[in-house]
Amino acid sequence: xxxxxxxxxxxxxxxxxxxxxxxxxxxxxxxxxxxxxxxxxxxxxxxxxxxxxxxxxxxxxxxxxxxxxxxxxxxxxxxxxxxxxxxxxxxxxxxxxxxxxxxxxxxxxxxxxxxxxxxxxxxxxxxxxxxxxxxxxxxxxxxxxxxxxxxxxxxxxxxxxxxxxxxxxxxxxxxxxxxxxxxxxxxxxxxxxxxxxxxxxxxxxxxxxxxxxxxxxxxxxxxxxxxxxxxxxxxxxxxxxxxxxxxxxxxxxxxxxxxxxxxxxxxxxxxxxxxxxxxxxxxxxxxxxxxxxxxxxxxxxxxxxxxxxxxxxxxxxxxxxxxxxxxxxxxxxxxxxxxxxxxxxxxxxxxxxxxxxxxxxxxxxxxxxxxxxxxxxxxxxxxxx
Amino acid sequence: xxxxxxxxxxxxxxxxxxxxxxxxxxxxxxxxxxxxxxxxxxxxxxxxxxxxxx
Numbered sequence: 001x002x003x004x005x006x007x008x009x010x011x012x013x014x015x016x017x018x019x020x021x022x023x024x025x026x027x028x029x030x031x032x033x034x035x036x037x038x039x040x041x042x043x044x045x046x047x048x049x050x051x052x053x054x055x056x057x058x059x060x061x062x063x064x065x066x067x068x069x070x071x072x073x074x075x076x077x078x079x080x081x082x083x084x085x086x087x088x089x090x091x092x093x094x095x096x097x098x099x100x101x102x103x104x105x106x107x108x109x110x111x112x113x114x115x116x117x118x119x120x121x122x123x124x125x126x127x128x129x130x131x132x133x134x135x136x137x138x139x140x141x142x143x144x145x146x147x148x149x150x151x152x153x154x155x156x157x158x159x160x161x162x163x164x165x166x167x168x169x170x171x172x173x174x175x176x177x178x179x180x181x182x183x184x185x186x187x188x189x190x191x192x193x194x195x196x197x198x199x200x201x202x203x204x205x206x207x208x209x210x211x212x213x214x215x216x217x218x219x220x221x222x223x224x225x226x227x228x229x230x231x232x233x234x235x236x237x238x239x240x241x242x243x244x245x246x247x248x249x250x251x252x253x254x255x256x257x258x259x260x261x262x263x264x265x266x267x268x269x270x271x272x273x274x275x276x277x278x279x280x281x282x283x284x285x286x287x288x289x290x291x292x293x294x295x296x297x298x299x300x301x302x303x304x305x306x307x308x309x310x311x312x313x314x315x316x317x318x319x320x321x322x323x324x325x326x327x328x329x330x331x332x333x334x335x336x337x338x339x340x341x342x343x344x345x346x347x348x349x350x351x352x353x354x355x356x357x358x359x360x361x362x363x364x365x366x367x368x369x370x371x372x373x374x375x376x377x378x379x380x381x382x383x384x385x
Numbered sequence: 386x387x388x389x390x391x392x393x394x395x396x397x398x399x400x401x402x403x404x405x406x407x408x409x410x411x412x413x414x415x416x417x418x419x420x421x422x423x424x425x426x427x428x429x430x431x432x433x434x435x436x437x438x439x
Contacts, residue, residue, distance in 0.1 A: 133400045135430045138388045147390055154413040198388075199409075247390045247398045 009385035015044030015217030033113030045228030053105035085368020090375035113213030162304035174324025207326035236268030336366030
């Protein structure tokens, strides 16, 4: 039997919400997470006291599970503050799926919040400085992603214009998202005219620094059917970690998304060609290109021409990051949960002007560290189980 | 200033600087050799320079 296939469709997302995306002055990070949680629980038609599984990863509060349990006034049976960087929330869904299916908990709350824009003004990271990297003062994380981008250009002829087309597509989607922080016209020339932060990545190749929070509620599929919103089944969830520091990635153009994706697809019993909407963690423009290749949406090395063809932009053959992504929607430090929120909204038909008609299957993909941790979730309407 | 990944002939890789040449002239595939210099903190660090450099 395929590993994990017995978990296919056993659990579902029944609540989803965002709060404070962009700027949320006056809010602490935990308050943003708690507001998102409150909205997601209300979205599901449940009570806060129903939440008996709590999953959270905060920028700089290592015991955030304790903090938010107290803040929300709940006493969870299971509290999980595990960290893999921005992919953490997709791994939380993987753990929640197991705990729900085992009957250890009935309702899992996964939440996140950060006030990094109005609070710190820059990315807040909890990663320990490496004794092997720190003496060279890399401007991380962008320096590590720039090294991967340079290698991709060297091996496959990927160009700065192709990288820029990822940012342009994200902006075109953001222009259809009322919640997006960055809007307005953006051309490839505009992207290339922004300052080089770490060659070959420009400012506009990098995700935003914003505030924002998000939360989802999961339960077993049998319970999900009686709740308020259309349940969105979790068909497959898998993660993989290959390294911590970018120099230890065997081929700088291939991430562990290749492995997490392969396992998530096998568990879900679907193929990339069947996916209607893709939401990836686009910390930098190279991420989108690499992950589309690693997850099997195009061949390795063909990501550059694929994105430059307009395939991922509105009207293209493969809608990618329909909320505008971390590049133009919001990026409050760890973006992973937002890939799940947008996938849920698209499958529910709640995506407004950017709605993909008839979407039944969505892929959410999170990235943590410097291409280090990769986690993939495949979501679908109940009819796809 | 540049940050590079150098792969040694023996296999291991490390993050480092390639020095003794303009940063924009460094390219993938350039053969380099190690040099030990004072680091930005206490202690020495390994950097690299083009193999052809004196």
